[in-house]
Amino acid sequence: MAEAIITLDHVVKEFHRRGGSGKRSGASRAVDDVSLRVDRGDIFGIIGYSGAGKSTLVRMINALERPTSGAVSVLGTDITALGESKLRPIRQKIGMIFQQFNLFSTKTVSENIAYPLQLDHWRKDYQERRVAELLDFVGLRDHADDYPAQLSGGQKQRVGIARALATNPQILLADEATSALDPETTDEVLALLKRVNEQFGITIVLITHQMSVVQNIANRVAVMSQGRVVEQGDVYDVFAAPRQPVTKRFIATALSGVPQEQRVEQLHRDWPGRIVTVL
Ligand code: ADP
DSSP: OOOEEEEEEEEEEEEEEEEOTSSSSSOOOOOOOEEEEETOEEEEEEEOOHHHHHHHHHHHTSSSSSSSSEEETTEEEEEETOOHHHHHHHHHHHEETTTTTTTTTSOHHHHHHHHHHTTTTOOOOHHHHHHHHHHHTTTTTGGOOOOOGGGGGHHHHHHHHHHHHTTTSEEEEEESSTTTTHHHHHHHHHHHHHHHHHOOOOOEEEEEHHHHHHHHHHSSEEETTTEEEEEEEHHHHHHHHHSSHHHHOOOOOOTTTSSSGGHHHHHHHHSSOOOOOOO
C-alpha cells in the first residue's frame, strides 16, 4: 500500500470576524471538517473557486496556520500542535512556490536560489555546486546573474521552483503557481513540475482554480467548496463522473471555448477510454 505523506483528519479552521458596532461578530469557517490523504509520489491537485479554503488548507500543511480542531500529519509526524523548534526539520522538507513568485528583486537569480542554503549555513562551495545543478535543471544557466525584473513570468517561476528545491525537499506546495502565466508558459512550468515529481520523487500538492492544471499533471484531486472537500479521488474518476455541481462547473468552464458538438470528443481525447458524463 502507498505511504501516506500528508494526512488531514477532520480539520477545521475558523477565523474570528471582528465585529464593529452593529456588525455580526464570531467565527467563520475557512476549512470545514476536511479529511484527506496525500501519498508519497502523488501530484495532488486541490481545486476550488476563490475563497473555497484552499490556501488556508495548504498553510496548515506547513503549520503557517494551526487547525482549530482536527489533526494534521506530515512525513509521519503529527504537527497539529508541534512547537516551532520541532517544526523546523519538517518545514525544511517542504518547499513552497507562489503565484507572485516571491523572489528578492535585489538579488540575482543565483542569489535567490542560494538563499535557503545560506539560511541553513551550507558551505559556500556546496551552495555554488547546488545552485549550478538547479540552474541546469530549470534551464536558466544563461540567466544566473540576471535580476528578477529582467526575466519573463515563466522564468521567474522557474527560479521559484529552483529555490524551493535547493534544500532537497520531499514535498512541494504550489499555491496557484501558474495563475499569473499565459497558457503556453503555464504548460512549460507544469512540464517542469512533472519532471520534479518524476525525477526526484517529490510529492507535489498544488492548489488551483484552473481545471487544466489538474488535468495536465495531477493524479489525484480534491474539489473544495465553501471550506469543504466535496469530492476527492483519482483525477480521471472525479472528472469522468463528477458528482458535485461545483466539479461540473469546472468542467463546463474548461470546455467553454469548445463548441457543444465537439465537447464529448474533446473529453474523450482528454480522458481516453473513459466514459464521460455528458454535461
Ligand atoms: P482560497 O485559497 O480557496 O481562495 P482561502 O483559504 O484564502 O481560500 O480563504 C478561505 C476563507 O477564509 C475566505 O473567506 C477568507 O476570507 C478567509 N480567510 C483566509 N485567511 C484569513 C485570515 N487570516 N483571517 C480571516 N479570514 C481569513
